[in-house]
Amino acid sequence: MYEVEEYKISEDQLISLLKSLLKIKKENEWIEFKLNNDEPHMIGEYISALSNSAALCNKEHAYLIYGIDDKTKKVIGSAFHFDSAKKGNEPLYNWIYRKLNPKIDFNPYEIEYEGNKVLIIEIDKANNYPVEFDNVAYIRIGQQKRKLCDYKEKEKKLWNVLNQTSFENEIALSKLDKEDIFNLLEVSGYYKLLKLPFPETADKIIEDFLGEGFLKELYGRLAITNLGAILFAKNVHQFKTISRKSIRLIQYKEKSKLDTIREIDYNEGYALCFEEILKNLDLLTPQNEHIGLALRTQIKMYPELALRELIANAMIHQDFNITGTGILIELFSDRIEISNPGTPLISIDRFIDHNPISRNEKLASIMRRFNICEEKGSGIDKTIKAIELFQLPAPNFLEYDSGTKVILYEYKNLSEMNSDDKIRACYQHACLQYVLNEKMTNETLRTRFNIDKKNAAVASRMLTEAVSSGLIKEYQSSSNSRKYKSYLPYWA
Secondary structure (H helix, E strand, O other): OOOOOOOOOOHHHHHHHHHHHHOOOOOEOOEEEEOOOOOHHHHHHHHHHHHHHHHHOOOOEEEEEEOEOOOOOOEOOOOOOHHHOEEOOEEHHHHHHHHEEOOOOEEEEEEEEOOEEEEEEEEEOOOOOOOEEOOEEEEEEOOEEEEHHHOHHHHHHHHHHHHOOOHHHOEEEEEEOHHHHHHHEOOHHHHHHOOOOOOOOHHHHHHHHHHHOOEEEEOOEEEEEHHHHHHHEOOHHHOHHHOOOOEEEEEEOOOOOOOEEEEEEEOOOHHHHHHHHHHHHHHHOOEEOOOOOOOOOOEEOOOHHHHHHHHHHHHHHOOOOOOOOOOEEEEOOOEEEEEEEOOOOOOHHHOOOOOOOOOOHHHHHHHHHOOOOOOOOOHHHHHHHHHHHOOOOOOEEEEEOOEEEEEEEOOOOHHHOOHHHHHHHHHHHHHHHHHOOOOEEHHHHHHHHOOOHHHHHHHHHHHHHHHHHOOEEEOOOOOOOHHHOEEEEOOO
16 A cells, blocks of 8 residues: 655754744734643644634644743743543544544644753644634634634634635645755656756756646745645645645446446546546547548547647545545446536536636646547537537536536437436427527438438427427517427527
8 A cells, every 4th residue: 555755844943943933022813822721622732723813814833832921922831731632532633533523634743852842833824714623713802812703803814815715725735845846746747748948956946837827835844735736746646735636536347336347546646647548548449430520430439639638627626525435437338437526616517608717726727738538618518519529418517415427428319318318408409509500400410410401300299398498599580480499408
């Protein structure tokens, strides 16, 4: 099993951190000095208060420091040993962590400073939700710890800050040197994808990555953001925040999950493994020998453009705050299913025409610059157009529990499609025509399915059924001739 390589802060670095914190004249919302008060419940409350206050103050971490006189800042030393402390029979760390909601990291460090033992507890700032301890959220008011619910304006301000927090901007790994950056990130991928010359100096690379938001400078050292890690990590398992966000491809023998042929885990950052995923799909997917309107003999079953866009969409629109799950690509004998955590921010009925709303706009922007996905707002309609060109059944967009799934189906004759397949195809065709500033007609639907003109009644029955479903509607034109009747999606 892969062992995560941890980049631990050295004692020299901790001493440097302590010196910088001692330069602050007095305790504030995100720093608390203590001597020996080791009451477990009090420590948990302070972790909640300091974490929430750090978010309000735009600090990545808060600090609870033992062994310092809070008035004089004199180093006195502390007899409190956090690592060996217990609450009952349970280690203190475990007891506190269990009572925090949502879970955040807090790391205790013991150092010798001026001949005295000092304990520094570094606490991550709150993300997405206020941090509660034992079901109560706390906040710092000046140098005092208070219940958040008693300060409505502070609570409102904190929620505003948390709602504007971007996962991409958060820290994946901090306290790093330049060498660590090059050990953890495949920096060359950035220059290859943008077709830029590789810089001659490490400083230039660091400067570029800082400018893009892949790195930040914190406390005189470097930190990798979630954006930098998810794009360029040599191994995502080295980053706790994205360790479960690797992409997984599973190929099954038949139409069910009973018999697995192979599983592939892509542990590199998305920008590094994207093309490899497409190459593997190209090797694993069958060819379509059906000769249709726009198909040649021996052509891949699924259009590359559709796969490219749908996999990129799964990357861009996923909810990174849903832990324990990532993007899954499942290849069956008759279909491909692409799933990502997070329900869509717009109705699945409006994927074709609606400008996308992304949870991760920086990720979306850089992936467009890398030409991994289409320009904003054009990807899904180009996907549907490619599907129609290949005369495949209409893809199925599904929302479930806390995720989104799209299903691409292998080629079927029109006679093999069920009613839902035909209605979905009519609706998506109507949406595509509308986006192209056209309208769906019997003729355009026949072209979409390669239906001979003499069988126009087949297309007419499909249109009638789709109108009855409520997904399309007749366009009210000045002509009553059925020959020129046209149709729009229900929302147009």
